Every structure is written in structure tokens, then in C-alpha cells.
Amino acid sequence: MRYFIQFLLLLTLINPLYAETIDATIFTTPKQEQRYQALIGEIRCPVCQGQSIGGSNASLAQDLRAKVRSLILQDKTNDDIRQFMVDRYGDFVVFKPPMNANTYLLWFLPFAFLAFAMFLLMRSFGRKEPAINLDTSKAKELLK
CATH class of the missing domain: 1.10.8.640 (Cytochrome C biogenesis protein)
Structure with a gap:
């Protein structure tokens, strides 16, 4: 108690x-x-x-x-x-x-980052390297 x-x-x-x-x-x-x-x-x-x-x-x-x-x-x-x-x-x-000179980065930087990321994404899809053509006869000669 x-x-x-x-x-x-x-x-x-x-x-x-x-x-x-x-x-x-x-x-x-x-x-x-x-x-x-x-x-x-x-x-x-x-x-x-x-x-x-x-x-x-x-x-x-x-x-x-x-x-x-x-x-x-x-x-x-x-x-x-x-x-x-x-x-x-x-x-x-x-x-x-508010949107003023001090806050422009706050308002527009996310959109600029998104546009840059989309540009890089489109650029990576657009750039396709050609397939490598290997002559099999040369490869067989190298393996001998």
C-alpha cells in the first residue's frame, strides 16, 4: 500500500x-x-x-x-x-x-529539374548504338 x-x-x-x-x-x-x-x-x-x-x-x-x-x-x-x-x-x-525575386528558385527550380531530367531521359532513348557486326570467320581464326 x-x-x-x-x-x-x-x-x-x-x-x-x-x-x-x-x-x-x-x-x-x-x-x-x-x-x-x-x-x-x-x-x-x-x-x-x-x-x-x-x-x-x-x-x-x-x-x-x-x-x-x-x-x-x-x-x-x-x-x-x-x-x-x-x-x-x-x-x-x-x-x-509569395512569388517574388527572393522565391523564384523555390517556385521554378523543381520544374527546371523535371525538364532537365526529361531531356536526359529522351536523350538516352534517342541515342541507340548500332549493333556490332562480328565477322565469325575472323573470330574462328583468332580462336585457333
Whole structure:
């Protein structure tokens, strides 16, 4: 019984370490809440780099969610909110980066690589070496 009580005591001490906060967001209209959910899914967490700010528990992601909420309540458009985040954190912060001089390689390099691979593939099919004609009489003489 003593070990069981110690185990329960240990569980009560460890449990707060894994507790997560729940964002209690209050909006005036359901449309604002839909915009909020869509935007926090589109903006990447600068700390986690693979998650959206909606799925991240980092403190910066919590701050960014609060900022998105405040900008929505200020009646900013989705484009204005995205532009605010891009101005502050760079093009990396959005999952769909804009097409500009800094991101041309990101947009067009896969297509250039595909075109180059297709060129090499077509070139390898087009170049067929002629079959080697061996004169069997010469081969027989060499084998003697």
C-alpha cells in the first residue's frame, strides 16, 4: 500500500509538467472565428518550423495567435494579417510563399529539374548504338 501511495504522489507531481493551455478566444461573430481558425492554420510557427501556429505550443506561437486574434478584432483583412506576419518574420512564416525575386528558385527550380531530367531521359532513348557486326570467320581464326 505504501508503494501505491508513493506512486500516486509521484503522478500528481509529474502531471502539471505535461499540462497544456487552452486558448479561450471570444469573437463577436462566427465568421471571425472561422477566419481565425483558417489563418492560424496558414501561418507557420517560426520556432517549430514544421507546424502552424495553431498546432504549436511554443510561447511565440501563443503570442502570434493572440496577435492574429487582435488583428481580426480590429477588422483587418486576411491579406493584411498575412502581410503583417511576412513583414515581421519574412516569407518563411507563410506556408504558401509569395512569388517574388527572393522565391523564384523555390517556385521554378523543381520544374527546371523535371525538364532537365526529361531531356536526359529522351536523350538516352534517342541515342541507340548500332549493333556490332562480328565477322565469325575472323573470330574462328583468332580462336585457333
